[in-house]
Amino acid sequence: MPSIDQSKIRNFSIIAHIDHGKSTLADRIIEMTGLLTSREMQAQVLDNMDLERERGITIKAQAVRTVYKAKNGEEYIFNLIDTPGHVDFNYEVSRSLAACDGAVLVVDAAQGIEAQTLANVYLALDHNLEVFPVINKIDLPSAEPDRVAAEIEDVIGLEAHDAPRISAKTGLNVEDVLEAIVDRIPAPKGDPEAPLCCLIFDSVYDSYKGVIVFCRVMDGTVKKGTMIRMMATGAEEEVAEVGYFGAGQLIPCEELSAGMVGYITASIKNVKDTQVGDTITDKNRPCREPLPGYKKVTPMVYCGLYPADGAKYGDLRDALEKLQLNDASLFYEPETSMALGFGFRCGFLGLLHLEIIEERLEREYNLDLVTTAPSVIYRVYKKTGEMIELTNPSNMPDPSEIDYMEEPVARAEIMVTTEYVGAIMTLCQERRGVYLGMEYMEATRAILRYDLPLNEIIYDFFDALKSRSRGYASLDYEIRGYQRSELVKLDILVNREYIDALSFIVHAESAYDRGRKMCEKLKEEIPRHLFEIPIQAAVGSKIIARETVKAMRKDVLAKCYGGDITRKKKLLEKQKEGKKRMRQIGNVEIPQKAFMSVLKLDEE
Amino acid sequence: MRRPLELYIHIPFCVRKCLYCDFLSQPAGEMVQHGYVEQLLAEIDRESGYYQEYGVVSVYLGGGTPSILPAEDIRAILDKVRACFFLEPGAEITIEANPGTANLDKLKAFADSGINRISLGLQSADDRELKTLGRIHTFEDFLKSYQRVRLAGFSNVNVDLMSALPGQTLASWKSTLRKVLMLKPEHISAYSLMIEEGTPFYGKYHDHPELLPSEDEEREMYYATREILKEHGFERYEISNYALAGFECRHNIGYWTGVEYLGLGLGSSSYLQGFRFRNEPDLEAYRKIDFRSDDADWRLHQDIAELTERDRIEEFMILGLRMTRGVSGSEFLKRFGQNMWNVYSGVIPKLVENGLLEVESPYIRLTDFGMDVSNYVLSEFLFDR
Numbered sequence: 004m005p006s007i008d009q010s011k012i013r014n015f016s017i018i019a020h021i022d023h024g025k026s027t028l029a030d031r032i033i034e035m036t037g038l039l040t041s042r043e044m045q046a047q048v049l050d051n052m053d054l055e056r057e058r059g060i061t062i063k064a065q066a067v068r069t070v071y072k073a074k075n076g077e078e079y080i081f082n083l084i085d086t087p088g089h090v091d092f093n094y095e096v097s098r099s100l101a102a103c104d105g106a107v108l109v110v111d112a113a114q115g116i117e118a119q120t121l122a123n124v125y126l127a128l129d130h131n132l133e134v135f136p137v138i139n140k141i142d143l144p145s146a147e148p149d150r151v152a153a154e155i156e157d158v159i160g161l162e163a164h165d166a167p168r169i170s171a172k173t174g175l176n177v178e179d180v181l182e183a184i185v186d187r188i189p190a191p192k193g194d195p196e197a198p199l200c201c202l203i204f205d206s207v208y209d210s211y212k213g214v215i216v217f218c219r220v221m222d223g224t225v226k227k228g229t230m231i232r233m234m235a236t237g238a239e240e241e242v243a244e245v246g247y248f249g250a251g252q253l254i255p256c257e258e259l260s261a262g263m264v265g266y267i268t269a270s271i272k273n274v275k276d277t278q279v280g281d282t283i284t285d286k287n288r289p290c291r292e293p294l295p296g297y298k299k300v301t302p303m304v305y306c307g308l309y310p311a312d313g314a315k316y317g318d319l320r321d322a323l324e325k326l327q328l329n330d331a332s333l334f335y336e337p338e339t340s341m342a343l344g345f346g347f348r349c350g351f352l353g354l355l356h357l358e359i360i361e362e363r364l365e366r367e368y369n370l371d372l373v374t375t376a377p378s379v380i381y382r383v384y385k386k387t388g389e390m391i392e393l394t395n396p397s398n399m400p401d402p403s404e405i406d407y408m409e410e411p412v413a414r415a416e417i418m419v420t421t422e423y424v425g426a427i428m429t430l431c432q433e434r435r436g437v438y439l440g441m442e443y444m445e446a447t448r449a450i451l452r453y454d455l456p457l458n459e460i461i462y463d464f465f466d467a468l469k470s471r472s473r474g475y476a477s478l479d480y481e482i483r484g485y486q487r488s489e490l491v492k493l494d495i496l497v498n499r500e501y502i503d504a505l506s507f508i509v510h511a512e513s514a515y516d517r518g519r520k521m522c523e524k525l526k527e528e529i530p531r532h533l534f535e536i537p538i539q540a541a542v543g544s545k546i547i548a549r550e551t552v553k554a555m556r557k558d559v560l561a562k563c564y565g566g567d568i569t570r571k572k573k574l575l576e577k578q579k580e581g582k583k584r585m586r587q588i589g590n591v592e593i594p595q596k597a598f599m600s601v602l603k604l605d606e607e
Numbered sequence: 608m609r610r611p612l613e614l615y616i617h618i619p620f621c622v623r624k625c626l627y628c629d630f631l632s633q634p635a636g637e638m639v640q641h642g643y644v645e646q647l648l649a650e651i652d653r654e655s656g657y658y659q660e661y662g663v664v665s666v667y668l669g670g671g672t673p674s675i676l677p678a679e680d681i682r683a684i685l686d687k688v689r690a691c692f693f694l695e696p697g698a699e700i701t702i703e704a705n706p707g708t709a710n711l712d713k714l715k716a717f718a719d720s721g722i723n724r725i726s727l728g729l730q731s732a733d734d735r736e737l738k739t740l741g742r743i744h745t746f747e748d749f750l751k752s753y754q755r756v757r758l759a760g761f762s763n764v765n766v767d768l769m770s771a772l773p774g775q776t777l778a779s780w781k782s783t784l785r786k787v788l789m790l791k792p793e794h795i796s797a798y799s800l801m802i803e804e805g806t807p808f809y810g811k812y813h814d815h816p817e818l819l820p821s822e823d824e825e826r827e828m829y830y831a832t833r834e835i836l837k838e839h840g841f842e843r844y845e846i847s848n849y850a851l852a853g854f855e856c857r858h859n860i861g862y863w864t865g866v867e868y869l870g871l872g873l874g875s876s877s878y879l880q881g882f883r884f885r886n887e888p889d890l891e892a893y894r895k896i897d898f899r900s901d902d903a904d905w906r907l908h909q910d911i912a913e914l915t916e917r918d919r920i921e922e923f924m925i926l927g928l929r930m931t932r933g934v935s936g937s938e939f940l941k942r943f944g945q946n947m948w949n950v951y952s953g954v955i956p957k958l959v960e961n962g963l964l965e966v967e968s969p970y971i972r973l974t975d976f977g978m979d980v981s982n983y984v985l986s987e988f989l990f991d992r
Contacts, residue, residue, distance in 0.1 A: 435715055458629075533961060533963070533976075533980060533983070555980055555983070556822050556823060556826050556979060556980075557822050557825060557826055557829075557979055557980065557981065558979070558980040558981070558982040558983050559799070559846060559978065559979060559981045559982060560798075560801070560846075560981070560982060561798040561799045561801055561846065561847045562798055562801065562847065562928060563862075563863075563926065564859060564862050565613075565615055565862045565868050565870065565875075565876050565877075565878065566615075566870070566875065566876040566885075567877075567879075568862070568883070568922065569876075569883060569910070569912075570924065572921070572922065572925065572989075574982070575982060575985055575986040576986070576989055576992075578982055578983070578986040579986040579987075579989050581992075582986070594813060
């Protein structure tokens with residue numbers, strides 16, 4: 004196979020705010036470069052998983068290689084690297100961008116710039132990528148391409164007067180984007196003869212091939228038989244196959260050389276050995292130093308996952324094991340709860356990641372789960388000088404043993420239209436935010452900057468943000484570090500029994516308020532029983548709030564004659580089924596969703 | 608002795624639909640009513656052919672308001688039943704009637720046709736409450752009808768009453784009970800209002816339970832019912848049914864004890880030879896069935912389901928326990944060849960311990976508290992799917 008002319012390669016990604024049309028543009032590019040017939044096109048080629056399609060977001064970075072015959076008559080190889088579009092996956096985004104030489108910035112002609120647009124553009128510029136803007140959705144009646152072009156120039160400082168104005172949906176002017184990719188995105192550099200230096204930007208597990216590593220070759224050449232070494236994890240293997248990405252399939256080739264994007268398989272058994280951001284080199288002829296920017300991804304949010312049916316514990320373990328094969332950032336370890344029995348403490352990148360995993364477990368593995376309230380990692384400094392990282396509130400040491408505690412803090416940027424600035428500032432204050440500043444982007448929009456404790460963000464902050472801004476606010480954040488904080492463990496007692504799975508850690512000042520709301524919420528969630536049920540919130544031995552579920556006095560069908568029997572029996576069956584979805588704790592049956600109720604305390 | 612069979616005959620017509628009613632019934636002209644009776648007679652002719660080894664122990668003419676039919680129609684139906692089935696001597700034959708729908712002559716004709724029990728729908732002795740329910744009569748109308756029923760010679764009379772009505776108080780309910788008791792009926796059915804889907808009441812009250820008496824008030828009414836009726840010699844024999852000794856409704860007890868029944872007429876249900884099924888509920892479709900053709904049964908019967916032994920055990924329990932005498936472990940053993948105490952070893956002791964069930968060997972029965980929350984208790988007797 005003749006080696007590929009580097010000057011004819013374009014490695015790029017598309018960056019955009021959620022819903023601004025990234026995936027649709029990717030589809031059009033793939034379609035117009037003729038790799039697939041229209042019939043083969045599914046609605047969105049890059050989004051493999053059903054789940055992603057439904058949520059309208061891309062979870063895992065993936066790549067596709069297409070061939071474009073430009074107006075100058077030359078054929079170009081496009082490697083389009085897709086990036087996840089959510090703040091939980093910021094690190095993955097940065098590694099995907101590092102594999103590119105340029106980026107297409109898609110901005111919605113009606114909505115303009117959003118917080119995530121900015122975050123991603125800055126991330127791309129940090130990686131010295133050539134970024135050019137495209138104004139999408141010009142077919143919408145509310146489109147204002149001139150205003151948006153001006154906004155791009157003012158706010159980001161990118162030349163936008165000649166930005167392609169397109170409709171990815173209809174295909175209008177998408178040709179201009181293809182030409183701009185050829186003209187404006189630089190060809191890769193790198194020496195194919197130099198020692199191998201190759202960036203991992205993703206990996207997936209395949210039961211036949213083992214781990215498939217997605218990578219960009221920076222320098223050198225890799226082919227079947229090369230002994231490779233992952234510089235951070237130290238894993239070593241012999242390459243079994245290299246190739247590039249067709250649409251939805253792997254196409255093997257002879258070799259991958261400097262500037263190319265493709266995959267490597269080497270009978271690696273665990274994605275943990277092929278961490279995103281790590282550098283692959285030739286074991287026998289290593290490069291001098293690894294590529295910059297690698298960091299070990301650590302879960303930020305923890306919660307307990309329990310099978311609703313205790314007998315499904317083994318199934319849950321197998322499912323987590325399988326999911327982890329493809330998701331190195333998912334953490335789990337067995338734990339036991341007095342209330343919920345055997346389950347797992349799981350760690351996630353963020354709340355969205357948690358929700359995605361939970362949904363996949365329920366949908367793909369048919370598991371019925373009970374999820375406990377999410378928690379961040381708290382640092383508990385004991386009087387003995389020992390420090391423990393606390394991921395499960397019920398493991399918090401006795402307050403008398405604690406010297407002080409720290410909690411993680413995020414630096415948040417919230418973009419909001421000016422009419423809601425007041426409401427959002429109030430929200431941030433309620434959530435213990437420290438105001439850093441505000442910038443007006445234009446007359447009607449502003450960016451608010453706050454330091455917010457991460458535990459405040461994971462308690463339904465997104466929902467509160469959306470509801471208080473009528474959907475107009477967007478949030479971007481990154482973890483800044485730890486800060487000392489007055490934290491207490493709030494315990495819940497149902498019918499005077501302590502329910503470990505309902506404990507959570509909260510700032511001392513909000514303990515009373517949250518305890519009260521939690522009791523109110525549980526009062527709604529717990530059905531009436533044959534006896535009265537007190538629900539109490541306590542800090543240590545002090546009861547700070549109480550509600551009572553009154554005893555059931557009546558549950559009876561007055562009439563049941565010949566024609567009613569079938570229908571009435573169905574009613575009783577439904578009632579019995581309902582009982583099964585409850586957790587029996589002492590004498591009280593608690594519905595599974597009650598364990599998540601701490602998340603819904605902000606309802607106004 | 609012949610195998611016992613109960614007949615339920617449905618008359619789907621009424622003067623006007625009440626606001627809470629979810630029964631298969633509607634107002635209709637005389638022609639439609641007459642055509643329906645003709646069709647019903649043809650159905651009896653046809654269906655009776657399958658049940659010649661049975662002896663009919665009870666007939667129940669329900670509705671709707673069967674008493675709005677002319678006396679000749681009722682007579683024709685009962686004559687047809689007698690001609691086609693073996694009617695046991697002393698069979699209980701009930702007709703439902705509403706105040707204002709039958710004069711003395713008609714009632715006498717009913718008695719003459721063999722009807723020996725009348726069930727009168729009163730619901731309340733308070734005219735305001737009657738109006739809220741959308742009833743067509745006043746309490747005064749009821750008094751006149753009741754008088755006529757007695758004059759026509761009926762000695763087994765039920766009065767239907769409803770508690771937990773919108774605007775009803777404990778005092779007004781007690782007053783309804785006392786007024787009715789002065790008339791000395793033999794049987795009283797006292798139901799708590801159920802808000803059924805598809806009724807005007809559903810739209811009005813389903814999302815506004817605060818417009819109805821509270822759960823506590825409703826229970827007070829229920830307790831008062833039992834107490835007051837007991838003072839007058841009435842025993843509660845089922846969740847909502849009370850009778851003087853010997854006047855319990857045999858037909859309804861049949862439903863709760865697994866006696867086979869054949870439903871005749873629009874939308875009526877049957878339980879026969881281990882199968883449950885239902886007649887065509889659409890009046891137009893029902894009228895078009897040709898009972899002389901081969902496919903009549905196929906067109907008439909719907910939702911045919913064979914009950915497994917598990918189903919039969921479950922129903923034996925959930926229906927039997929509605930009655931205050933409860934269910935008998937000996938009867939269970941006789942019917943199913945299994946020991947009830949073993950089959951429900953995980954259920955009965957727990958319910959007894961919680962004060963919901965009491966044991967008086969060989970019977971188990973609901974306690975008063977168990978009656979209050981009978982759905983909770985009965986659902987425990989269903990097996991895991």
